[in-house]
Amino acid sequence: PPVMLVELLLQAAWVSLLLSSGQGRVYPARKKPASFAVERRRVGPHVCFPGSGSGCCPGWMLSPGSGKCTLPLCSFGCGGGSCVAPNLCVCPDGEQGITCPERPGTCGEYGCDLSCNHGGCQEVARVCPVGFSMAETANGVRCTDIDECRSAACEGPCVNTEGGFACECGAGQELSADRRSCRDTDECRATPCQHRCENSVGSYRCSCRPGYHLHGNRHSCV
Numbered sequence: 699p700p701v702m703l704v705e706l707l708l709q710a711a712w713v714s715l716l717l718s719s720g721q722g723r724v725y726p727a728r729k730k731p732a733s734f735a736v737e738r739r740r741v742g743p744h745v746c747f748p749g750s751g752s753g754c755c756p757g758w759m760l761s762p763g764s765g766k767c768t769l770p771l772c773s774f775g776c777g778g779g780s781c782v783a784p785n786l787c788v789c790p791d792g793e794q795g796i797t798c799p800e801r802p803g804t805c806g807e808y809g810c811d812l813s814c815n816h817g818g819c820q821e822v823a824r825v826c827p828v829g830f831s832m833a834e835t836a837n838g839v840r841c842t843d844i845d846e847c848r849s850a851a852c853e854g855p856c857v858n859t860e861g862g863f864a865c866e867c868g869a870g871q872e873l874s875a876d877r878r879s880c881r882d883t884d885e886c887r888a889t890p891c892q893h894r895c896e897n898s899v900g901s902y903r904c905s906c907r908p909g910y911h912l913h914g915n916r917h918s919c920v
Contacts, residue, residue, distance in 0.1 A: 757784025829861030853879045870900030892919045
């Protein structure tokens, strides 16, 4: 009986060895399923469902330039701040949160337009440069130059410019410090006469000291 027991034990060990060696030959030949980490590295960051649609994880969307899921989404909008991660805003004051408080009084006299992007929507003031008026057209808002010469108080001629105006004066006159009124130009400041110069409105007259007479050029003395 002891001999038979030993033989049975040996047979059992042999069968176990065959089974284990068979399994060892079969298992390595089976293809392992691709891990999520490997698939994620292949298609880019923040990809949860590579096989369907954009495949972006919740809170992310495709970036138009790269086609990868790198643009974060903030469900409540960031106002004047920026969306840096899913539902995480960085506000102008440096604070972080799911949204940013609205800034009071950001709209000018022409109201606001709504500017929307991947981080939400914010109001943007509609303004025109100084010297322009705003007009609503079928193609949107248009800024048109204002003709200030219609109401400008120029003493002389008025020239309308883009966004402003300029006053001019006639011959023999120059603009005053207020840039609107005209005053006589003192030609004698440029010393056009050899001896004496007498300024007049819009002109001047030269004269000579005793013992001299005015040359025919009306400037020199002989």
